[in-house]
Amino acid sequence: MVRANRDGRLVSLNYGRSVHATEETIETEAVFHYAPGARILSMGNVGCMLNCDYCHNWKTSQARHVEDKDVYHYTPEQVVDIALRHDIKVISWTYNDPVVWHEFVVETAALAQRAGIVNLYKSAFFISEEAIDELIPVIDIFSISIKSMDPKYYRKITKGWLEPVLAGTEQVFRAGKHVEVSTLMVTDLSDDEKTARSLGEFVGERLGPHVPTHFVRFHPDYKMTDTVRTPVDRLEHARKVAMEMGLHHVYLGNVYDTDSTTTRCRSCDRVQVTRYGLNARIVGLTPDGHCQGCGTDAHFTLLPGAETRTAIPALPAHKLDLASFSWHGDVRALHVQVSNPSPVPKTVYQRRFGDPAVPESWAMIGLAPGESFRFIAAKSTADEQGVTVAIPEGCTSSLHEVFDRAHFPTVEVSAGSKNDDVTPFPAFLPVVR
Template sequence: MRSWRTSATSTSAHANKEAQFYAREGDKVRCSLCPHSCLIADGKRGLCGVREHRAGELFAMTYGLASSIHPDPIEKKPFYHFMPGSTSISFGSIGCNLFCAHCQNFSISRAKIGEMNLTEITPDDVVEYARSSGARSVSWTYNEPTIWHEFTTVASKAAHDAGLKATYVTNGFIQEEPLRQLRGLIDAMNIDVKAFTESFYKKICGGALAPVLKASELAVELGIHVELTYLMIPDHNDKQEEIDNFCSWVANSLNTHVPIHFSAFHPDYKLTSVPRTSEAALTTAYERARKAGIEFVYLGNIWAGDKDDTHCPKCGTKVIQREGFSVRSTNLNGAKCGKCGGELNLIL
């Protein structure tokens, strides 16, 4: 089996991959990959830090460069309704198009080219890593995968050709055209909805909420399996009204069968003075989501008991039991409830 991390390599061979989704505007180029729509002067990079303008062309600096490669339980992403109990080979690079003050992966999301060891990989390498680890899918995660677009799309195609699935763990901050290009390439997305107010996105993340909602709605429309994560940060995004508004949007603009993962915050990066999320706050969010009609609600980063299990929304039967990342399927008939035949929005 291959080592999951190799020594530092030169970025020169991969830094010359021309980016997609940009146009010239005078002596600058306008990137149209994410909603920042950066106007980039010659020799400069966009806000993500990994797309560079050189003499009228935009280049994807991290094409084929990985910071992290590791096999994970698919539940760790988290995906609870996509290939439960399977292994996914996870890849991350560097950079991000948001600037979250609470980022738990800031060592790679804020890293710059040349600052850390990166491993050169090809699409064929991605498939080989998956096969050697026994993975059934490839996950683009750890940092923001949408800014790695040129590589993840080509490598996901190679994964599909090899009989594997491909997933994104993403902030959903992407424009419509590149998102549409993911149809048929990315099978599942866990979209991290950071909060449900524009003020939080502007102040804490340096972004905007509206494009994330639009991208989530489009992903569902495109037939991509979508699960949502909402990290509850005390006194920042955990007010009951905000949680209710989030749940109402899921029910009315997505679907009541889209799984929601409410996760506990732990102090990190620039928000070390904020306390951990209480179990009571998470339980309240769980109950309000269920009251709003959301069929599959889960709690993360705490011991959740049966709130980590999947129950049939039609008859209430427990169909999947979880303990940590250990999964035991019970009362399933294919992807449906074995007792009543109820739909579970489950991809096995």
């Protein structure tokens, strides 16, 4: 629904039309083995080539539901400039699905590449071989969501078909790109051992056992709300099955308080990367991605400094407005949108609170004159209670609850959430005819 015939010419209706550019972490994209903890600039469009019944991004993926308030306009140059100004080393093409604004993605990714920025493509990958050929020169990381290994499921639930997804995944892997695959384990539909074995066979036989594989927890959404979140024990079983099949790196997604998001050496069991939610910390890797203990290749690509942001121990003396948010239920991440309408640069500050073992320093986010910026804060330890944001005079801010890995559109905190442990707002209301 995002292309049209204009006097015999096929034209794009969504070139440069995006949800708000947002700083997140690379873990939001089911990417664990490339620059753990890296800050990324997430860019999402409107429209999608699929129509999954459980879509977490349905308000923007399905063009007829898009609202003007959720749409911003960017040029390729502006996207790259945002990343450079905020010292973000990775641009992620994500949310609805980057396939549908292919022209903008290819053009902007090439510009970013020339500026020394890495490009990440998070996609369901229902895409043609020829389009993939145009992506390969400019995309560094492919995080591919394989919705199911059952062709009938694909037709019924996603309205697409499986074969080109698998072929395309193999195509980028054979091209030497960094590839990670994930599958959403939908409660009572695809959260079984058969799914785990089928995905494990595909990764192990058509890609390679070292390709990171993610089993992701589902939450009810869009047209599929009369159900419950995926039981965690089913996810843990799927991971066990895949690892017994010989896959080296198998993880769970949208799950907290589990060791199944930790990377351990497959040879000596040394902990290499610890993760909590959308946060990661490198603890046992060499700069070239090998185990510090035994030297085994852990299949990592590292970007030194990609995760850092300047922090100070205490706030400056000038007047700042404070807003705090406490984690609750399954809402353990927050989008903070800040705007600087003034003609001079401003600085916003953010800190986490509640965990006595973690120093409460203030991270600094610089805003250019006239800039609107959005960034994620995600729970980083089990004892952490929430975040506080400090806004300078003349600036505005809003806080938006995020369920699981980041989705769009989010709702402002004042709107609440539909159910802390089941389904986020906005809720899909089917049209009665």
